[in-house]
Amino acid sequence: MHKKGKMPVLLSIFLLLITVSVLHAGETGKIAGVAKDAKTGDVLPGANILITALWEDGKEVPLSKTIGAATDMDGYFYIINLRPGKYSVTASFIGYGKVKKTEVDVYVDKTTQLDFNLEQEEYQSEEVVVTEYRSPKVESDRTSTKQVFSTSEIEEIAGINDVADILELQADVIDNHFRGGREGESQYLFGGASINNPISANRSFSPMVTGIQQVEVFTSGFSAEYGNAQSGVVNMVPKEGGDKWITKFAYSQELPYFETWGGNPFTTDYMPLWNLLSNAEEWLNNQDPQLSSGDPMFKDYLGFWPSGYEPTFDDSLRLASFAMRDWMQVVRDIGLEYNEIPTSRIDFSTGGPVARGIKVFVAARQEDKNPIIPTPLPNRSRQWLSNLTANINDKDKLTLSFSYNEKFNNDVDDDPQIWSDRIFQVPKENQTSKLYGLDYNNILSQSTFFDLSFKVLNTFEETRVEYLDPDKYRNNGANGERIGGVSINYVGRYRNTPFGTANNMELKRGNESSTTYSFIGSITSQLNKGNMVKTGFQLFSYALNGYREENIKSEGERELLDFKAYPYEGALYIQDKMEFEGMIANIGLRFEFYDFNTNYFSDTFNPRRGGETSRTEIVTHFAPRLGVSFPVSENSVFHINYGSFVQRPSFNRIYYTTWVSDTEFNRMGNPELKPERTNSYDVGILQSLPLGFTLDVSAYYKDVKDLIHEAIYFSNNGNYHIKYGNLDYANIKGFHVNLEQLGKNWKAYINYNYQVATGKASGPGSQNIIEVYENPALQKDRDPEDILMDYDRSHRLVANLSYRWKNKEGPEIFGFRPFENMSISATFRIQTGQPYTDDEQYLGVVYNKRMPTEYNLKVRLQKGFEIGGIDYMFYIEGFNLLNFKVYDQDVFDYTNDLRLLDRYKNGERESLIWYDYKAGSGTEDDYMNRYRYSMEQIIYRNTPRYFRLGVELKL
Known part of the structure; x- marks a missing residue:
């Protein structure tokens, strides 16, 4: 709903914020259980429960400061505010022997049930009975x-x-x-x-x-x-x-391979006309069905000359030679060897105490990867994650954090038409993200703690054209191009190959940035044995900036996106986790508000710069959440959940207005957009099965409303423009199955999902654009038939089998254990192909057929050693080991090239990569492609089989 007055709403929100407790996104878990006498079953009030160690990489590391609790009159205990990980937990009671359980798993927002049975002792001893923790057969508190x-x-x-x-x-x-x-x-x-x-x-x-x-x-x-x-x-x-200080180094590199199925992208193996056209005499002939009878090839190729300097065809051999050399300059990389530089990655991490109560952690990475074709600089990404924690005293903890990510990318797509020019044709993209954080944690009591957090996220994205000055444009000329201050001859760079353009200049550039300020707090309180309550707020303020240009042929032709905006939003919510025998429930309510904080044109159909405008208002809404689980037995849990999920429109739908002149635009953002809404329902069962198997089955349904879609708005006076509206919906239904088995040395799972996602469009700009008329009489009804989303996969299965030999395990041969500290893991994926349209009879059907089913198998084999107190680990990974080819969606796009789809339907598979250059359909594309690249390089969109080798060192 919308509120007319901002000040009363803001004042009410502020008063509520300062009177309500606060909540931080969950990062901690809980251990709870009961201590009993092992023989009588009587509860033991006052027993001491202590967390004494944390497990790191399979090794127990004692804590410098233990965490603990005492059992109540019912023998019950709980320990909250625990970071996720594996712990050692000890129970002791006067007159009873100590019991220690190791590798106790703690997960975020989850209660780990940990019960102790203590044996009476006539004489108190320091001996500790150590048992390995065994997780419950099923998670009794699974509500999501x-x-x-x-x-x-x-x-x-x-x-x-x-x-x-x-x-x-x-x-x-x-x-x-x-x-x-x-x-x-x-x-x-x-x-x-x-x-x-x-x-x-x-x-x-x-x-x-x-x-x-x-x-x-x-x-x-x-x-x-x-x-x-x-x-x-x-x-x-x-x-x-x-x-304890732990430092790791890791280096990995892929074995050399080609990322395209055609191998070397510049090979002549699939180009039957390469040798033919390398002979100037062939340019004198008319051997191409596309050319008009009697004309030599060079005449069609050399289609422009300065006025007054037109050649005659008396010197045809010289012209043919010129045409051949010009063409060879354009495709000058053809025939060269391409020894690809493999991808390499370096990882480093270290962490430990730097002073009493102060600890630091740092992780860093650099990765270099070449795109499909060689470029002057490889794609490079760098990342830095770090934090410093200071335990000021037993109750107060301060955390400073900083994360940095940068990525340089050559925007090389899978269209070989651009591969002949990797300077002007390939735009360069730079992305950076910086996250600064200050977190404060305070333990008020054994049952209550709170967090306060202030974070700043900076993002920056830039697209630029190499060697093109920011204030220059690509001006069209009869015989030349002007790039910045440098004149570049049109011939040889932006020249047509025989019957097709080989390359062109990228026509977009610009940047956009954002700064997000977030203030989040937290309080969590275990009110009693059955209720743990969270309540809190989140506040966000944004500073957004964008400047992008498209169609930069000239200043008069460019399309300009230029905006600055300062929206804000926030939320209040309360959550209660109720844990009772026979039922566990998570009940919550969320209140959200936002304001785009901008002006917009009041007239929906006739917006013009200088016209009447209105100011956005605060939008508010409530979102209830409910999840319940019913532990039927220690082997079965039934669970159900419902949620109302609301998402405000992304800011690019609000502020992206593209101007083509000082007063005209062709696309406009829409600050009047409503939030998108999803009502989600899920019901399922967790079942423990014999032989250590666990089965999780759930069925779900999602009713999605007010989805955003592009529309053309037509006014009564004939003007029109494009902008977004809440014009779509979706219905999603399916079921999910997860079967797991956890053994002493192995873990296996099969994860399967079936779904059907239907609606009107797969995204805001997908499928047919909607037409909206100011005159209702002209409004056309949309097709009543829903369509599949273009990303829908009816079936998807992911299976993994991992086996590990730990220290001193595996067969022994002459005193040596070759499989010791060794593991192997195999992951297999199979999924239904994406839908595509096959409308032979032009009936208007959309996405009525499926692309072929896809398969993938990847394996990792690793072996660990310890030499001189340093742990070494070597591994090899194999990807797409079945060498399965996945067709590109363009093969099945009836709007792109019907010939490929027709040939595929007629039974051609591998032969799709070949062109019959002597007898074709005579269309331009058919003849253009055969001169420059293998069709195999564009028909398949996945990567052939390849391998990665790596080594890790742990100090």
Whole structure:
């Protein structure tokens, strides 16, 4: 709803903020249980429960300061505010022997049930009975659908380098689409702060696994503390320095390989006309069906000359030679050897105490990767994650953090037409992200603690054209181009090959930046045995800036995006986790508000600069959340959740107005957009099965409303413009199955998801643009039939099998254990192909067929050694080991090239890469492509089989 007066609303919010407790995005977990007499079963009031050590890389590291609690009159205890990880927990009571349980798992926002059975002793001794912790058969407090990944456990899986790779392990997350939702509908949190770029709503960077302790991936039922997300939440808890210094170095490199299926992108193997056209005499002939009868090839090729200097065809051999040499200059890389420089990556991390109560942690990475073709500079990314924690006393903790990410990228796509010019044709992209943080934690009592957090996120993105001055444009000329202050001959750089353009100049540039100021607090209180309450607020203020140009042929032709904006938003919420015998519930309510803080044109259909404007108002809404689990037995848990998830429009939909003159624009942002809404329902069961298997099955339904889509707005006077409106919806339904088995040395899981996501469009600019008329009589009804989303995959299965031999394990041969400290992990993925349109009879059907099913297998084998007190680990990873080819969507795009689709439907597969250059359809593309590249390089969009070697050192 909208509020007319801002000051009363803001005052009410401020008063509520200072009177309500605060909450921080969850980064801690809880241990709870009961201490009993092992023989009688009587509870033991006053027993001491102490956390004495933390486990790092399979080794126990004693804590410099123990954490503990005493059991109450019912023998019950709890310890809250625990960072995720593995701990050693000891129980003791007068007259009883001590019991120690090792490697007790603690997860974010989860209660770890830990019970102790103590034996009476006639004489008190210091001997401790040590037992390995065994997790419950099923999670009794599972009220949401989520996966929790401890990075120490998944680093042994092939290709797990950052959070984006972790998401690939989920069957219900596909290319940043969470359970059928659109891209940009999820929230990414690192250290409790959002790292989403507020302009695009996408993740600004992917934190590396080396700097992450644990990752929660919610796909349904996330609690009221998480907002501005419809489809999912990824909560990343960063590592901190421990009580012992641990330093790691890692280096890895891919074995040389080509990223395209055609091999060397400049090979002549697939270019039957290369040798032919390298002979000037061939340019005198007419052997091409496309040319008009009787004309030599050079006549069509040399189609421009300065006035008064037109040649005659008496010197045809000289002209043919000139045409040949000009063409060879354009395709000058053809025939060269391309020995690709492989991708290399260097990781470093260190952490430990620097003074009493002060610890530091640092993780850094640099990665160099070449695109499909060689470029003057490789793609390079650098990342730095760091924090300093200071335990001021037993109750106060201060954390300073800083994260930095930069990425340089050559925007080389898979279109070989640009590969002949990698200077002007390939734009350069720079991205940087900086996250500053100050966190304060205070323990008020054994049952209550609070956090305060102030974070600043800076993002910057730039696209530039090499050697083109910022105030210069590509001016069209009959025989030349002017690039900045340098004249560049048109011939040889922007020249047509026979019957097709080989290259062109990139026509876009500019940058945009954002600064997000966030103030978040937290209080968590275990009110009693059955209720743990959280309540709090979040405040965000933004400073946004954008300046981008497109179509930079000349200043008069350019399209300009230029904006500055200062929106703000916030939220209040309360969450209660109720834990009773037979039922556990998470009940929450979230209140959100935002203001785009800008003016907009009052006339929807006739907006003009200088026209009447209005000011945006504060938008408010409530979002209830409910999740309940019913532990039927120690082997079965039934769970259900419902959530109302609301997401404000991303700021690019609000402020992106593209001007083509001082008064005219062709695209306009829309500050009147309403928030997008999703009502989500999920029901499932967790079941423990024989042989250590655990089965998790859930069914879900999502009703999505007010989705944003592009529309053309037509006024009665004939004017029109493009802008966004809340014109779409979606319906998503499916079910998810996860089968796991955890053994002493192995872990296996099968993760399967089935879904159907339908609606009107896959994204704001996808499918047909909507027409909206000022005159209702002209309004056309949209097609009543819903379509599949273009990212929909009906079936997706991810399976992993990992086996590990620990220290002193494995067969012994002549006193040597070859498999000791060795592990192997294999991950297999199979998924339905994307939908495509095959409308032979022009009936208007959309996405009625599926591309072929896709397969992928990757494996990691690693072996550890200890030499001179240093732990070494060597590994090899193999990717796409089945060497399976995935077709590019362009093969099935009926608007792109029907010939490829027709040939595919007629049974051609591998032969699609060949052109019949002697007898074709006579179209320009058919003849253009055969002169420059292999079709195999563009028909398949995945990468052939390749391998990566790596070594890690731990000090």
